[in-house]
Amino acid sequence: MPQFADGHGRGITWRHLLDQTSQGEGELWGKPTAVDAQSTREGTESAGGPPGEGWAYNDVRVNLAALALTVLFRRPLPDVLRSRITEPLGASSSWSWHGYAGSVVDVGGRRLPVVSGGAHGGGGLWTSALDLARIGQLCLRGGRWGEGRVVSRRWVDELWTPCRVKPNYGLSWWLNDDRTVWPQAPASGRCARGNGGSHLLWIGPARDLVISSRWGTDVEALLAAVSRAVEPGPAAG
Structure with missing residues (x-):
């Protein structure tokens, strides 16, 4: 994935993505990391620093985690959630998980929809x-x-x-x-x-x-x- 190809990206781990400490910058699905006002709200952001050295609640970085997981599983994340979690729990079939218009990735010649980690921009998990x-x-x-x-x-x-x-x-x-x-x-x-x-x-x-x-x-x-x-x-x- 190009987001993990440069020097900074190669240092990002799964824990960094899920802990909100990836410190990644850039744009994903037409949304730059700078557009999320929550990035600097907590005062622990150190923009441009190495992964793991600063924390920021940032939807664009969470969306990057969703993209990486989709590439890893090679299937849409709602399918993974359904088979691994909600069906074993006996959950309803009324929940849905949405991405943005145009948030798709090519994996092995298949175009897969990529859901968003946050609800900003119309995406997110809708459940009871x-x-x-x-x-x-x-x-x-x-x-x-x-x-x-x-x-x-x-x-x-x-x-x-x-x-x-x-x-x-x-x-x-x-x-x-x-x-x-x-x-x-x-x-x-x-x-x-x-x-x-x-x-x-x-x-x-x-x-x-x-x-x-x-x-x-x-x-x-x-x-x-x-x-x-x-x-x-x-x-x-």
Whole structure:
């Protein structure tokens, strides 16, 4: 892939892509990295530095991860998600995952659609709160579903491993161990957020708890209220 052909690109790993530390610059699907205002919001961006030395929440870089995964699997990512995750979980068939107009890649002579990692520009994953909660329950149970295993325990543990330059972030999940993400919510919680924070998937291992919320106006208050109502107990295995 040309994005990984130069000196900077050759140093980018999968962890850099998923931790938002690739420090990649340029344009993908007509969108330059500079157009994403979130790039410098956290103040840890060091533009032009080596991969792994700066963090920035940037949709264009997440889209690059989606492109690389499509090339790796040699099939559209919605097909992978369906066969590997949603069907084993018994999820509905109503979810959909969209890319942009023109976001396609040629792989072995086949033109494959490439979905976007973020919802800016009309793409993104559209799914119900219940199906999202199923994914949260899968992570809470360490990758197990019922009597079977859907993903490895090691992979789930990697999700909760803090990024070296952004300790409250790990492989595209927010980590609330030091309560810097949501001060009122319990420590040790993990969450995925979307649509500017109004969509939430919260996993609370200490309370064996999953919360899936859509279009919330004050998700931190929701987390605090539910957590107060649920006593801490043995962590899920």
